[in-house]
Amino acid sequence: MGSGAWSTDVYRAASAYRKATGASAFAYSDGGARTVHPTLDPRGVAARESRDSTEHPQSLAVAVLFDVTGSMGGVPRTLQQKLPQLLGLLLRKGYVTDPQILFGAIGDATCDRVPLQIGQFESDNRMDDHLGNIVLEGGGGGQMMESYELAMYFMARHTSIDCHERRGKRGYLFVIGDEMAYPKVKAREIRKVIGDDLDEDVPLRAIVDEVRRRWDTYYLMPAGSHYAGNRRILDFWRDLLGQNAVELDDLDAVCETIATTVALGEEACDLDTALADLRDVGAGDAATTVSRALARIGTGRTPAVRGTLPAASGHADQVTRL
Secondary structure (H helix, E strand, C coil): CCCCCCCHHHHHHHHHHHHHHCCCCCHHHHCCCCCCCHHHCCCCCCCEEECCCCCCCCEEEEEEEEECCHHHHHHHHHHHHHHHHHHHHHHHCCCCCEEEEEEEEECCCCCCCCCEEECCCECCCHHHHHHHCCCCCCCCCCCCEECHHHHHHHHHHCEEEHHHHCCCCCEEEEEECCCEECCEECHHHHHHHCCCCCCCCEEHHHHHHHHHCCEEEEEEEECCCCCCCCHHHHHHHHHHHHHHEEEECCHHHHHHHHHHHHHHHCCCCCHHHHHHHHHHCCCHHHHHHHHHHHCCCCCCCCCCCCCCCCCCCCCHHHCEEC
16 A cells, blocks of 8 residues: 555545535434444455655655544544644645555454454545544443553554665554553464464463553553543553653644654654744644653654664653643
8 A cells, every 4th residue: 555645625625524514524423323444444354564665765654553442532523624734744844755655543342342453554634534444432441541541552563664674773652541451462362353263371470561562652652531640550651662652732733743753753754843844834822742751752853774772761751741
């Protein structure tokens, strides 16, 4: 996947049509769907691929996975509304030549009908289609845990990205949520949801270490979610990801935060320029939120060489509040 080019005009036309006809941007879910859409079903998928091509010779994989349980159910709606800011910053400002973006959704494999949804890496407006096919289940188990570890497993073992395989550069993985992961990847859940036949469970830390070898991984906890600011949850993710465990005090700034993190990681600009660019595209309200985060974590990202693993820090001052 990953062919074609993003068009803001096409996005705006589709939005205008939905507004005129009363259609939902999430028609599949809002229409009563309770099973995973075929385009987002992880079962039996060998790999979601981000590939170089004549059209996109320097592909860069960016994955955005979000919790759709409980109070987190509004996140994809915000992402869908802010999608032009994310793509506009990456492309119009020249931060990344050939971004290929995957969207996915995380539920709870212990109780939800749709515990994992994974789209394709796309360069064009099909990424908006994948967002629209997500089931906003709104369930969850109510025990401050969701199945983030299933998503980590998929990203570690069922993605193939040329930015790393050809150039030794990690892709970017952003997980947006407000709860902890379960302590291990359960073999029985993997068989049911993804289809792999594991001999035994995989400890959470082992799968996180595995995914971070190829993915520069961030956990974003947005304000307004049920467990926003919960120290137990923040400490949990801080122990796994160090300073890349981040609090968002404004959900509306999530796309700008992601785009600017990628821009600084790619050394496409400095922070002052990035903040000026936010104002230039009409996202100046997000500048304060983004500035607090990226003053710490945005410039510390360097492309990983194959086989290397960045160390997570357990120090309390490494959790960043956006």
